[in-house]
Amino acid sequence: MSEIVIKEFDKLQDRYAKKQKPIKFSFRKFVRTNLNIKRSDVYTHNIHSYPGRLFPYIPIFFLSSDKFCPPEGKVLDPFSGSGTVLLESIVNPYFKRNVYGIEINPLGRLISKVKTTPIDPEELDKKIACLYRKIEKAKRNRRFKALIPKFKNIDLWFSKNAKNGLGSIKACIEQLDSDDCKDFFWVCFSKLVRSVSKADPNIPPPVILKVEKYKDSYRYEKLKKLAQRNEKPDVVKIFKEIIDENSHRIKRLWEIKELRDKTIGAKIIWDDSRNIKKGDYTFKGDLNRTESPKLNNSISMIIKRCWHR
Ligand SMILES: C[S@@+](CC[C@H](N)C(=O)[O-])C[C@H]1O[C@@H](n2cnc3c(N)ncnc32)[C@H](O)[C@@H]1O
Incomplete structure (x- = not known):
């Protein structure tokens, strides 16, 4: 070659x-x-x-x-x-x-x-199961302290649901030992932050999504649905979807x-x-x-x- x-x-x-x-x-x-x-x-x-x-x-x-x-x-x-x-x-x-x-x-x-x-797939699956257990436990615990950062305009970018969901997941990841799996979760979490925010997914620097702007585009229906979803997103469900996709990707490295x-x-x-x-x-x-x-x-x-x- x-x-x-x-x-x-x-x-x-x-x-x-x-x-x-x-x-x-x-x-x-x-x-x-x-x-x-x-x-x-x-x-x-x-x-x-x-x-x-x-x-x-x-x-x-x-x-x-x-x-x-x-x-x-x-x-x-x-x-x-x-x-x-x-x-x-x-x-x-x-x-x-x-x-x-x-x-x-x-x-x-x-x-x-x-x-x-590369991460051993068995180890990754165990850590994912452990994180999910923590998240479920946090959901049932009314006194669980979500980690919600304070910054200007947070409510412009995130709905109340998104803020609480992200804060709980963040607190659960923080509880894990620092290792390659935890870094993997942080990458998934970062992807989650962006996907449940009100930012336009087509523009890399954060700009609020204005669906009307896309009225004549093939993207319109998809973006309309996204904006509606992110008014009250099911953050844990979306996080699990991201973990699922990314864990398939990372497992490919283990084949080498x-x-x-x-x-x-x-x-x-x-x-x-x-x-x-x-x-x-x-x-x-x-x-x-x-x-x-x-x-x-x-x-x-x-x-x-x-x-x-
Ligand atoms: C276009 S990206 C590079 C893409 C990359 N080569 C790849 O394989 O996809 C350019 C990167 O350079 C980084 N950068 C800019 N100034 C830098 C510096 N002084 N030292 C190290 N990184 C820098 C930016 O943060 C940005 O992530």
Whole structure:
């Protein structure tokens, strides 16, 4: 496979040398046709939304060859966002490689970590059952203290039902021991917060959903139903649906032997690419900053998105 990529890359270089202008190339078409890799809702890509995610076919192209990075080499994404490059590095069918990610946004670090961390399905199912028991117990306990944050305009974004439901689930997750499953629940919880809010799901920065705006669109009926649902959402039911979908996604990682054995993995190592150091990811998107050796020539390939103007 490596040769096909190298041949295509050389052709692209020649075309560029002749034209001296940006050239059109469909990574998607090339990867799907020649490398037989197809991406939609595979592995953990759709575990949580994130703005500006890299199109997976671009890293797949470069990762599927040993021209740009030796098979044993380490990859770095210095702006790793929610971890598309990290995930593609560890699941590549031709060359699986260890990869580092640096990301300034703690939510991006949390999603990247969960997106790339395999969890034993049996353990996950046990922890899910344990969390559900806590949630059911909390529902029956009138004195249970939901954790509802105080911030300006909370009532603009969430109905009373949503606030109480989210607060109870949050308190139940907080009771669990810190481990990979708990981080998985935080990702599901974050997805839940957005989906039971009054925010427009089509616009990444939070903007109140105004259904009338979509009157002439095919999305209208769906969005109308969503707005009605979120006046009084069944938060626990929606949370369970998210857990169910995401647990299927995360279980796919367990099928990869190198990830189960931890011979291959992704690590979030730092928060700011302007001053790269090395620390350890702890939990909930946080970093332990006590260790900070430099990377010292240990990286073979950097994949980073550039904007062409
Ligand atoms: C477009 S996203 C990257 C997408 C990612 N490469 C992927 O694989 O999907 C750009 C990310 O860069 C992060 N960022 C911006 N400035 C940064 C900095 N100085 N250090 C680390 N991350 C930064 C942003 O928070 C954002 O998540």
